[in-house]
Amino acid sequence: MTTTNEIADKIAADHQLTKAQGKAIVEAVFAAITAAATAGSETSIPGFGKFKVKDTPEREARNPATGATIKVAAAKKLTFTPAKALKDALNK
DSSP: OOOHHHHHHHHHHHTTOOHHHHHHHHHHHHHHHHHHHHTTOOEEETTTEEEEEEEEOOEEEEOTTTOOEEEEOOEEEEEEEEOHHHHHHHTO
């Protein structure tokens, strides 16, 4: 697993920045994606993929322990669709 600190360290090393500057860049990217998602916008990163907000409708589910039916409220979720370049890189 790769952590945000590892990503920040790689950016810092590749671009002659401090680790703090690298971490600030990574956090800024995540903050921008989060802001776009909360506004309901799509974020597209060419060559990587798209982050989209999707609505999930209310549905019924079953408690496996008791068998009782419960309602699961409607919600929004963030989905990621990888770009063709990323898919191709994964399936080399």
